[in-house]
Amino acid sequence: MxxxxxxxxxxxxxxxxxxxxxxxxxxxxxxxxxxxxxxxxxxxxxxxxxxxxxxxxxxxxxxxxxxxxxxxxxxxxxxxxxxxxxxxxxxxxxxxxxxxxxxxxEEELKCPGGSAEILTDITDVTARVQKAGEGLDGQAFTQAREAEAGRIETEACGSDPKIRCQVVSLYRGGQFKLYKFRKYSDVRLxxxxxxxxxxxxxxxxxxxxxxxxxxxxxxxxxxxxxxxxxxxxxxxxxxxxxxxxxxxxxxxxxxxQRLLTQSQLMTIRDVVLPMDQLIASELRGRLIRYSEEGEDQAFIAMDPIVGVENTYKRGLGRMRALTDAAFMAKKAEAEADFRARAAGGQTDPWTTLEAVQPLARELYAPMALLEGGTGLGTTSVAGGSSLFNWARTLVRGAQERAKPSDQRLPEFADSRLPGVQSGLFAERPTYPALEQIRLEWWLSKTREWLTVDSPYVRTLLGKESPEGLSARLIEGTQLADPAVRRALWEGGLPAVQASTDPLIQYALAIDADARAVRAQWDNTVKAPTDRASEQLAAARFAVYGDAVYxxxxxxxxxxxxxxxxxxxxxxxxxxxxxxxxxxxxxxxxxxxxxxxxxxxxxxxxxxxxxxxxxxxxxxxxxxxxxxxxxxxxxxxxxxxxxxxxxxxxxxxxxxxxxxxxxxxxxxxxxxxxxxxxxxxxxxxxxxxxxxxxxxxxx
Amino acid sequence: MxxxxxxxxxxxxxxxxxxxxxxxxxxxxxxxxxxxxxxxxxxxxxxxxxxxxxxxxxxxxxxxxxxxxxxxxxxxxxxxxxxxxxxxxxxxxxxxxxxxxxxxxEEELKCPGGSAEILTDITDVTARVQKAGEGLDGQAFTQAREAEAGRIETEACGSDPKIRCQVVSLYRGGQFKLYKFRKYSDVRLxxxxxxxxxxxxxxxxxxxxxxxxxxxxxxxxxxxxxxxxxxxxxxxxxxxxxxxxxxxxxxxxxxxQRLLTQSQLMTIRDVVLPMDQLIASELRGRLIRYSEEGEDQAFIAMDPIVGVENTYKRGLGRMRALTDAAFMAKKAEAEADFRARAAGGQTDPWTTLEAVQPLARELYAPMALLEGGTGLGTTSVAGGSSLFNWARTLVRGAQERAKPSDQRLPEFADSRLPGVQSGLFAERPTYPALEQIRLEWWLSKTREWLTVDSPYVRTLLGKESPEGLSARLIEGTQLADPAVRRALWEGGLPAVQASTDPLIQYALAIDADARAVRAQWDNTVKAPTDRASEQLAAARFAVYGDAVYxxxxxxxxxxxxxxxxxxxxxxxxxxxxxxxxxxxxxxxxxxxxxxxxxxxxxxxxxxxxxxxxxxxxxxxxxxxxxxxxxxxxxxxxxxxxxxxxxxxxxxxxxxxxxxxxxxxxxxxxxxxxxxxxxxxxxxxxxxxxxxxxxxxxx
Incomplete structure (x- = not known):
């Protein structure tokens, strides 16, 4: 039985x-x-x-x-x-x-920066978002759809701090839904x-x-x-x-990533997971040794170690799945079945996606390390340094808010600013030693994976070493103080540009490169992938109806x-x-x-x-x-x-x-x-x- | 052009x-x-x-x-x-x-444990070694050939400390040659x-x-x-x-590993390199952080870091090769060509080797971590701890020398003892902190890769943690002193069994498991691989003559x-x-x-x-x-x-x-x-x- x-x-x-x-x-x-x-x-x-x-x-x-x-x-x-x-x-x-x-x-304590939300309404906005991208390609395609999503969100939610609107992409672009949430910004333990x-x-x-x-x-x-x-x-x-x-x-x-094609999965198996896992393993080693240096260090490193180990172990399971011949053979069969049933359509999104992979493989490391948000892996900018990420948010937030909402990077559209601010103003502690470990590791791994002769790495390091630069930045910055962050946010571009904070200056200095990598990624990887995925989604609905999730x-x-x-x-x-x-x-x-x-x-x-x-x-x-x-x-x-x-x-x-x-x-x-x-x-x-x-x- | x-x-x-x-x-x-x-x-x-x-x-x-x-x-x-x-x-x-x-x-200084040698003679002993394994399989096959090799070496070199004999396996068992060296045991910088x-x-x-x-x-x-x-x-x-x-x-x-078949290479790509690289990367992180703790630490960690980084970077290059679709397609073509030309023979070593791979994949981690000598990867026992490796050499050396030369583990055959002793008696410094880092990392990675519920891990750790156990062993051992090692070697099994040195006791306690893993590996992976490789070598000579290296x-x-x-x-x-x-x-x-x-x-x-x-x-x-x-x-x-x-x-x-x-x-x-x-x-x-x-x- x-x-x-x-x-x-x-x-x-x-x-x-x-x-x-x-x-x-x-x-x-x-x-x-x-x-x-x-x-x-x-x-x-x-x-x-x-x-x-x-x-x-x-x-x-x-x-x-x-x-x-x-x-x-x-x-x-x-x-x-x-x-x-x-x-x-x-x-x-x-x-x-x-x-x-x-x-x-009365003794319950507020979680710094914590917020929670409950999904109250779902509305279909597929037609509107897809229409915004019609006839466009490359970054223009991505930008137009993101801008339309931002407009839909603002129209639906206005500036009510108790609700949040989010246009959600489903079936990898096959559907777009407006999700409306009841939001709670005061969450206590x-x-x-x-x-x-x-x-x-x-x-x-x-x-x-x-x-x-x-x-x-x-x-x-x-x-x-x-x-x-x-x-x-x-x-x-x-x-x-x-x-x-x-x-x-x-x-x-x-x-x-169940809807990814075989060629996309091979990129994850061969490029994304190996880099993510290898560099995470080194960070894990650095943190473990740091935690053994004393009781305070053990306290400081505990939460980060748990985080790294959890991500790493999950990655191990994924590596095993993608190198399990029987498992992958079934994936391949399913793709072949779908492809056979979908044949006769005018497009071949599988071929398009296959052609994108050499670029995705080449650009994954610079995109993940300098900009983040690849949607493929776990590597993030600055090794998760809170101070650096605040600095980048301040710099970009100032630059972007100077533009109309629909011309900004999508994460700074009007509808998303409340979320940005709540992360930025949260009263939570940072630990300089931990911040430096993260920054030093990130600089060192970026230099290693992009090579010392990469122009990006030259911008990143100048004549400094990862060790020296990370020490200088963390020792000198005042961004651990929420009041300093708030003042810089509210002061906008003039305040940011006038700031002598070394981390703000650094985030300013390296921002152009990160934006350039992102533009290249959006143009050559993200946009063609999104378009092909949308075609795949249409084919999937045509073949299997709505019995797909x-x-x-x-x-x-x-x-x-x-x-x-x-x-x-x-x-x-x-x-x-x-x-x-x-x-x-x-x-x-x-x-x-x-x-x-x-x-x-x-x-x-x-x-x-x-x-x-x-x-x-x-x-x-x-x-x-x-x-x-x-x-x-x-x-x-x-x-x-x-x-x-x-x-x-x-x-x-x-x-x-x-x-x-x-x-x-x-x-x-x-x-x-x-x-x-x-x-x-x-x-x-x-x-x-x-x-x-x-x-x-x- | x-x-x-x-x-x-x-x-x-x-x-x-x-x-x-x-x-x-x-x-x-x-x-x-x-x-x-x-x-x-x-x-x-x-x-x-x-x-x-x-x-x-x-x-x-x-x-x-x-x-x-x-x-x-x-x-x-x-x-x-x-x-x-x-x-x-x-x-x-x-x-x-x-x-x-x-x-x-006069100011040139002797390198502790250093030796050098020059190849003076080459003699073909293929027939003799292959004959020794005829009709046998599993560990008996491996053991019989190794024993014959040891006999050949002893016959040719006797106990002259100025010459060394080694039976060399070429073409993965296709040929065996006796190499005779002029040996220099006093090498100065x-x-x-x-x-x-x-x-x-x-x-x-x-x-x-x-x-x-x-x-x-x-x-x-x-x-x-x-x-x-x-x-x-x-x-x-x-x-x-x-x-x-x-x-x-x-x-x-x-x-x-050019003569490996596709199925063998997939084991290296999917199992061997990922584990080796991931755990090496963590050791690298631990050593880097350790080296930043002070000037002495930087001095102590320098050589080990260079070693780990070199191995790791080489591994990265290999991972890239094995995931390079064009490169691997050519390897596959070459194998198909060879296989087509070799068809008609009575055996199909490719199929044999393919059948071995699930076992090789399963046993690689325990074999590499507990015993070493897989011939496939770089992971070694005890994370390269000198003190532990001396302890194991003393324990096994004592056990093995109690047997006739041709019934010993091959690395303890009479002809190999001079090399074993020169490594063991070398006057070189060890650093407790470094030794502990290696041991702790090894115990922790072994527990992780074999899982905490593995009987091997239970033997390895008992109720102790990797941190506590490694500290106890390194603090208590006297093996850093070459005179102590010499006395234990010369005292043989009674001295080893009577020793209260915690590292000797530990090496004794975990030795049975390591030998069991090795026996399993030899029986189910090494022996069938060696036999099939010998068949492949014969086929290769038949098809391509001696225009192969x-x-x-x-x-x-x-x-x-x-x-x-x-x-x-x-x-x-x-x-x-x-x-x-x-x-x-x-x-x-x-x-x-x-x-x-x-x-x-x-x-x-x-x-x-x-x-x-x-x-x-x-x-x-x-x-x-x-x-x-x-x-x-x-x-x-x-x-x-x-x-x-x-x-x-x-x-x-x-x-x-x-x-x-x-x-x-x-x-x-x-x-x-x-x-x-x-x-x-x-x-x-x-x-x-x-x-x-x-x-x-x-």
Whole structure:
């Protein structure tokens, strides 16, 4: 029986490139296959169910979350609030060590720069955006469509700070939708467990199952200084989940590349992933050594190391997928099938895309390193240095705001300025040593990958070394002070040009090169890719109808599956883990040490309570924090991870392999009630306040 | 004209897999294509010329070198003596900074553990070795052939410490030859320039051309405490080389993989190189950060960083080759041609090798990390920790010496023990911090790649962390003391088993696992690969006769080409660089700062003297230090590098791309005479002692 299931699922596994079946698909809410889902799962959800779930789903930074009370309480993952926790901490008060456990709402603390939003409306604007690009090519094509998107956003949202509008590209340009959000700019931390309770096993257990992590945290939406009223919310279900039960996962999966052609995937395999991974690995080494230099250094480096390791491990899974001959053969078959069915059309977008690849391969490194935003990989400008990125935002923001909105770089269109400002003015700490490590590493890797004789590198370094230049810039800059950033932003171009801040001067000096690389990329890679992708999307609709779902783009999706284990090479993945399993796995040595407060509560905790569960839903990075919802619309967990093998999900869904890893509401209830004494939250969730009865062990 | 040449050369480029043409080939001295070389180059070398060149060629550690006087003077690369220089230095006396410039032979210093050898005889022993393996498979096959090789070596060399015998496998088992060497165990450093004079441009200019590096150094062979008499030697030619002139390069290229099949190459592309490169990149990051912690740290980390960066950059070039669609298509064509011609034989070694690959892919990580010696990649046990490797040698040496020679692991056969001992007893410094970085990194990467749930990892770590365990082992061990190592070696198994040294105890505790992995590898990967490769070799001889050369194996080869530039994508590579070019390229910032003594000599140096030259000979890592010889048999330079694009040389020769980078004897003469005042060496080389006339600049 198992074998039969396996065989049939294998055939379905790559439908992503054509039409989706069974549990595959990260569906938009306006094209969710209600009938198919009900048939597959034996449920009976309807449009009203979908609307309630959508209005209870929250986007929080790059993560997902769900409203769980009428007073703005929201559950997400602990790793989604890690930066907030770090920003609220100091070397003296480290909430990652202790957990953040306010005893009342008054003690909830605002996450610097944090904001959250709920998707309220979807409108089709495909015709308008596509029309704007008609007859154009190269950067003019890109620019015209972006400008039209900016106009649509401004028209729809005006300057109301409580709403945000975003034109979303779906099916790689096949559709454009206007998404309208209710926005909350005051987000406060309401509870976070000890970091180790959420990260038991650290990087070793990351992207794996069985798993024993309470990777959950609560935030609260505020408006006008008070908890926001959120009448539509999930009902908290603190009970043990059932193996085989249907689960819906609602969230914002970040990015998939399932609709890419074979030639595009080869560019990712041969060029993008190797560079991204190799340089990330060096940064990881630098940060690890830095963290060993002392306690302060360990504190400062913790959050960055977790970030680098997470991205890196995901990349490893993707490298494995793209070099898995069987997996790739199925991708190739699916493409051949599509191509055969689409034959007879006037264009051959596959050939166009193949012709773009040599340029994409050549330009990936300079574009990723100097400008970012390739949409292909993870390498970012300045190694993620906050100070440099603020400097660039100030410089470009000043330059761009001097132009009419529709002639600006799209990220500075009027409709996007509130988001730019909230990032720029956020009161969060920076650490000079960390900033210098990032900048030095970035300069050094840029010199290495573009070569020392590149004109770009000459501009970047002049006669200085990466070590000397990064030290000079970080020592001299005042941009760590939010007031300085605000003054420069408000002072506009004259203030920026008159600034003697070395980082502002540096961002000014290297900006022309970065813009030139971007123009070259847009003209020779992005624009032809976008046009060909639009043709592919049209062909796909023609061949497969609307039984296809778009690639993930960081926008709200609904996916579904069951609580279910699986067999993967060399390993049985169970459906559940329990607290008893945690006690078994603990060695006492980091990262397999149980968090102290959690350990102290051992006798109060039901050893059979389920900590984490595996679900066959179709999720990917960005789905972190996604509410896991049962057929009644109750929240039963928060998605927080998947497995290394599941990383192939970027390129295709494979039901035999792919598992979402979800922390259960039962585990969170246990933590709140039996470990951290968060009685006011337990009450707010409507859970009985008494502790679980003590049990004799064994 | 250029286009025509390019096209025809491209056709020849992959002959490596079949029969070699033009300048391709790393030829053994007993099968050198004299007639073809003379015809191609317009020279008239003969067997006597070959014998003289061979007897003037030296193997020095993993490098090559050439005898340049009758009194044991030998030129190699500075980077080949870098470890010797580091071992002779202390944080107070840093010869890398100052250069090593003894004013007489009496001041020459012995390189700890250094030895050198000259190939005197070659005998065919193919029949004997192949017969030993007949009818066997798995580890028995491997073991029987290795044992026979050990017997042959012992029979031929006895226990004479001045000769060494080695059975060399050529054509991946197609031939076995007994190589007999004259061995010198007392090698002294006679001159080394300032490190920066040899490494101008550092890692950035490494594997590139144009180049401005005096990467040369002199050692001297001693016997019985006196300079060795070396009547056969190269004549020193201090003159400017001529563009287009024929050049022979004689040395010990380390390893090529040109005879591997497509399926084997895919394993390297998908599994071996990614793991090797990714983990090396992290070590690089750890070492870079460590080197920035202080001056002592910078001194300690210098040599290791250079080593890691060199290996890593070479790996990058190889990754690019294996993902270059055009390059790989030609390799595939050559294989198809060979396979078609070989059809009709009884076996299909290609299919056998393809069937081995899933196992090779699965076992590469455990084999490389726990045991080493995969023959495929660069990852080594314990991250290259000297202390750990000594511990393992002591443990295994004791265990193995308790058995008859032909039942031991082959590296402990009687004929190999002198080499083992000389490495073990060498008086060279170790640095605890560096040792710990290596060990910690290795433990951490092994845990990551094999997973925390691997039984091997459980043995490796127990309940400890990589950080804690590595600290405990390095703090407690006494193995840094050569006398301790000698006592343990001489005490044999009882001494080792009774030792309380934590590193000895640790090496004992983890040894069974490492041996088990090795047995599995030998049985399921190595033995079937060796057998199939032997069949392939037989087929290759049958199809192409002896117009094929074997893969490089670190044994002496002769290759040839011309002093010649080339055009590669985006760049013109010239034939020469001069000192004038060095002055132009210098910025003053590391690593583009001219070494102080070299800079001080600027006015004494002829700006038109040639520093480095590009030669179309077929070389690879291990060819470092190889004498570049003209048609008259005079030495005109020392090979020290190639370019990143040339790294495809591991898989196939491409005349349009491949260039050896060679430091000229003119540059070395200039350095000795005009910079470092090495008058006694200038005299020994027979060069006029006067400095070049001063020239008015501009």
């Amino acid at each position: 198992r074998h039969m299931l396996f065989a049939s699922a294998a055939v379905l596994a790559f439908a992503g490139a054509s039409s989706a079946k069974a549990e595959e698909g990260m569906w938009t809410y306006d094209n969710f296959p209600i009938a198919r889902a009900n048939q597959t799962l034996g449920t009976n959800i309807d449009q009203a169910w979908l609307d309630r779930v959508r209005l209870s789903s929250v986007k929080f930074g790059g993560c997902s979350a769900g409203v769980i009370s009428g007073e703005g309480l929201v559950m997400t993952n602990n790793h989604c609030v890690a930066t907030c926790v770090a920003n609220l901490s100091t070397p003296q008060v480290q909430y990652a060590e202790t957990g953040f456990t306010p005893k009342s709402r 309401a509870w976070a467990p000890e970091d180790r309770a959420a990260t038991f096993g650290g990087d070793l257990d990351n992207f794996s199952f069985p798993r024993f992590a309470i990777d959950a945290a609560f935030i609260r939406l505020y408006e006008d200084g008070k908890p926001a009223a959120t009448p539509t919310h999930f009902t908290w279900n603190p009970n043990k989940p059932t193996e085989g039960e249907p689960v819906f996962v609602t969230g914002n999966p970040g990015s998939t 778009p690639d993930a783009t960081g926008t709200l999706r609904l996916t579904y599956g069951r609580v279910e284990g699986t067999d993967v090479p060399g390993q049985r993945i169970p459906a559940f883990t329990t607290f008893a399993g945690l006690w078994d796995r603990a060695t006492g040595a980091e990262p397999f040490n149980v968090a102290p407060k959690l350990l102290a509560a051992k006798d109060r905790i039901d050893p059979n309570a389920v900590m984490n569960m595996a679900v066959s839903s179709d999720t990917i990075g960005g789905s972190s924090g996604s509410p896991a919802v049962n057929a009644k619309g109750e929240i039963i967990g928060a998605n927080f991870d998947s497995t290394v093998l599941t990383q192939r999900n970027a390129y295709g869904y494979d039901r035999n392999v792919n598992r979402s890893v979800i922390v259960t509401t039962q585990a969170v209830t246990t933590a709140l009630r039996d470990v951290y004494g968060m009685d006011h939250l337990i009450q707010e969730l409507g859970v009985a306040p008494k502790a679980a009865p003590r049990r004799a062990r064994r | 250029r286009h025509m040449l390019f096209a025809s050369a491209a056709v020849l480029a992959f002959a490596g897999a079949s029969s070699a043409k033009a300048e391709e080939g790393m030829w053994t001295y007993d099968n050198f294509p004299i007639a073809r070389a003379n015809q191609t180059l317009g020279t008239n070398i003969d067997q006597a010329w070959l014998d003289r060149v061979r007897l003037s060629s030296v193997k020095f550690g993993g490098c090559s070198a050439g005898v340049i006087s009758g009194e044991g003077l030998v030129m190699t690369n500075n980077h080949c003596v870098a470890t010797c220089v580091a071992n002779l230095s202390t944080p107070q006396v840093q010869y890398a900074e100052t250069g090593f410039t003894p004013k007489s032979r 006679a001159w080394a320039p300032e490190d920066r004079a040899a490494t101008f441009g550092g890692d950035l200019d490494n594997f590139s051309f144009p180049r401005f590096a005096i990467d040369a150094a002199f050692i001297r062979l001693y016997e019985d405490g006196k300079p060795a008499a070396t009547p056969t030697h190269f004549t020193w030619n201090p003159n400017k080389p001529t563009e287009g002139e024929p050049v022979f390069v004689t040395g010990n290229p380390g390893s090529t 074997p893969d490089a194996t670190g044994t002496l080869r002769l290759t040839y080409g011309r002093v010649e530039g080339t055009d590669v994508p985006g760049q013109r590579i010239p034939a020469f660089t001069t000192f004038a070019g060095l002055w132009d390229r210098a910025t003053g910032a590391e690593p583009f700062n001219v070494a102080p003594k070299l800079l001080a000599a600027k006015d004494r140096i002829d700006p038109n003297a040639v520093m480095n030259m590009a030669v179309s000979s077929d070389t690879i890592g291990g060819s470092s230090g190889s004498p570049a010889v003209n048609a008259k048999g005079e030495i005109i330079g020392a090979n020290f590098d190639s370019t990143v694009l040339t790294q495809r040389n591991a898989y196939g020769y491409d005349r349009n791309v491949n260039r050896s980078v060679i430091v000229t004897t003119q540059a070395v003469t200039t350095a000795l005479r005009d910079v470092y005042g090495m008058d006694h060496l200038i005299q020994e080389l027979g060069v006029a002692p006067k400095a070049a006339p001063r020239r008015a600049r501009r």
